[in-house]
Amino acid sequence: MVAIGEFASPGFDGTHESKLLPIISVSGAGVEPHLVELATWVATMWCGSIRAVLSSATAPKVRVTRGAPHRGRQVQLIDDDVAVSTRALLAQGGGVLVVPPLQSAISVIAAAAQGGPVLALCPTIRMCILGAASLRRRGFVVAVMPDDWSRAASGVDVVIGARSAVWAPCPELSSVVVIDEHDQSYWEERVPTWNAPEVARERARRAGVAYIGVSSVPSLRTLSVIEPEKLQAVTTAVQAWPQFVVEDLASQRVKSSLVTSSLVVEMRNSNKSVLAILNTTGSGRLLACRQCRAIAKCDTCQAVLRQDQPGLLMCSVCATSVPGVCKSCGRTEFSVLRAGTAQLQREFTAAAARTVVEVTKNTLLDNLDLGNAYVGTETLLYQVSSADVVVFLDIDAEMMAPRLSALGDTLALLVRAARVVGTSGKIIVQTRELKHPLIQAIQKPDAAQIQEAIMVMLQSEVQRRRTMGLPPVAYCSLVEGLNSEPLQASDVQIARFGNVQNKRDDAESVYLVKSALRNDLVTYLMQLRQTVTKKIRVRVDPGRI
Numbered sequence: 001m002v003a004i005g006e007f008a009s010p011g012f013d014g015t016h017e018s019k020l021l022p023i024i025s026v027s028g029a030g031v032e033p034h035l036v037e038l039a040t041w042v043a044t045m046w047c048g049s050i051r052a053v054l055s056s057a058t059a060p061k062v063r064v065t066r067g068a069p070h071r072g073r074q075v076q077l078i079d080d081d082v083a084v085s086t087r088a089l090l091a092q093g094g095g096v097l098v099v100p101p102l103q104s105a106i107s108v109i110a111a112a113a114q115g116g117p118v119l120a121l122c123p124t125i126r127m128c129i130l131g132a133a134s135l136r137r138r139g140f141v142v143a144v145m146p147d148d149w150s151r152a153a154s155g156v157d158v159v160i161g162a163r164s165a166v167w168a169p170c171p172e173l174s175s176v177v178v179i180d181e182h183d184q185s186y187w188e189e190r191v192p193t194w195n196a197p198e199v200a201r202e203r204a205r206r207a208g209v210a211y212i213g214v215s216s217v218p219s220l221r222t223l224s225v226i227e228p229e230k231l232q233a234v235t236t237a238v239q240a241w242p243q244f245v246v247e248d249l250a251s252q253r254v255k256s257s258l259v260t261s262s263l264v265v266e267m268r269n270s271n272k273s274v275l276a277i278l279n280t281t282g283s284g285r286l287l288a289c290r291q292c293r294a295i296a297k298c299d300t301c302q303a304v305l306r307q308d309q310p311g312l313l314m315c316s317v318c319a320t321s322v323p324g325v326c327k328s329c330g331r332t333e334f335s336v337l338r339a340g341t342a343q344l345q346r347e348f349t350a351a352a353a354r355t356v357v358e359v360t361k362n363t364l365l366d367n368l369d370l371g372n373a374y375v376g377t378e379t380l381l382y383q384v385s386s387a388d389v390v391v392f393l394d395i396d397a398e399m400m401a402p403r404l405s406a407l408g409d410t411l412a413l414l415v416r417a418a419r420v421v422g423t424s425g426k427i428i429v430q431t432r433e434l435k436h437p438l439i440q441a442i443q444k445p446d447a448a449q450i451q452e453a454i455m456v457m458l459q460s461e462v463q464r465r466r467t468m469g470l471p472p473v474a475y476c477s478l479v480e481g482l483n484s485e486p487l488q489a490s491d492v493q494i495a496r497f498g499n500v501q502n503k504r505d506d507a508e509s510v511y512l513v514k515s516a517l518r519n520d521l522v523t524y525l526m527q528l529r530q531t532v533t534k535k536i537r538v539r540v541d542p543g544r545i
Helices: 033-045 050-057 081-091 106-113 125-137 149-154 163-167 196-207 220-225 261-268 341-352 406-421 437-442 447-468 518-531
Strands: 094-098 118-121 142-144 158-161 175-179 210-215 231-233 243-248 274-277 286-289 305-309 312-315 321-323 334-337 356-358 373-376 389-392 426-431 475-482 493-501 507-515 537-540
Touching: 033 050, 033 196, 033 518, 050 163, 081 094, 081 106, 081 210, 081 231, 106 118, 106 125, 106 158, 106 175, 106 210, 118 163, 118 196, 125 142, 125 158, 142 149, 158 163, 163 196, 175 196, 196 210, 220 447, 243 261, 243 437, 261 274, 261 341, 261 389, 261 426, 274 406, 286 305, 341 356, 341 373, 389 406, 406 426, 406 437, 406 447, 426 437, 437 447, 475 518, 507 518, 518 537
Parallel strands: 094 210, 094 231, 118 158, 118 175, 142 158, 175 210, 243 426, 274 373, 274 389, 356 373, 389 426
Antiparallel strands: 286 334, 305 312, 312 321, 475 507, 475 537, 493 507
16 A cells, blocks of 8 residues: 655655655555556646646555456347447457447446446446446446446446546446547546546557547547547447427517527426426526627627627627627627526416426436426436427537537537436427527438537547647646736747636736647646746646636
């Protein structure tokens, strides 16, 4: 067992041993020895403390017992479409597998485990537990992290867990699988802000085994770096996406209303469970023309615009400023669309002649009756396992949010909703942007065309980001804690991103540092830390900007 403590200073030569303090207690069993170099790499690439990374990689238990490996003896042979595609991808050394949301991603883990022990990551603990149960029914021996750390260290067929499981022990590792590699939960929120799929890919490379990323909507970062032959889609004859219904909010009689005819029909059907999703509990920041109700959005990056001063609209993503004129009708007056879940709960109850429950963070999961109708934020999608109908009341607020991750975040919500409604359910999408590529993609006549249109849209977005030099094609970092502008350098681009309040209630500037090469960005940030006199906070490639 080892103890976690402060590292010795660079000038420590071992001659002052009398100054060392005795070990008082042991906090854990430590880090797997072969993962220390990987932890050092993570600390360097994300410009953070090696101590913080080692803390994430440390065993949660003080004592870890290592016994004989335990393998499944009567494993069921997996031969579905997903398993066949998985074996083909493993044969060429791994890659990214596009699995539609209504297909079982667990089959990827099962097919990989037939060739040897697998380390698998899932976005949530709930998915890990359900996946482990499915794998055990197929005859595999599974260790769920972090509770089964000792069992994983002894050797099993599958080690499965959430983000921190990327550091879990897995003797005789044969492959690494990341389910839903697009999910935002894989980003470490503390500094260093490492990304689990990227760490998993590096771990697989160092171990000389295959890495398989699984997603219905691969992340833009993955699509920007992966080789075309390493990207493979599962072709299946079964239903891969649920039914989509698109409602035009611009055609509503009451312009600010989110109660559409399709929504009222579903709400009034007492035999159906309905989940209405709106990520606004207070007021929104979505500008619309008062005359034609067109959304004010940026021509450069398609994000929504804000109005900080009369007559001028500003983009929070690319800092483009344009005159405050509607591009559809030429009017100069805009209004902020306001809607909150509490207000909508009252409107829906009146329109549907049925009790509609607002779900908040204080709502107990045991009190959710699937025969009812609910309205809440996207968290609602993770509080229930199934429903008949999911309604996105205003998808524009997500699709055109003033952040670079808006498109990926919206697609992730649609994937989650698809799994909630299943093959017999329905997803209603309410929007004012019928010409948006995503809205046009989900209106394709069959699931295969929907999947193909989504992939074309994502590839097009990657090319647009590459042309504009925007993340994730470029690498970026947010630097907080500087009272003055950072030093300029030829290898990076620096722009003021906003303000943040520190503990002394003084406003400090936040700077966005961007570079085409990861090494150039890391080198600059290391030099910056050596030149400033105060402690700064560096977030490399944060999940949402």
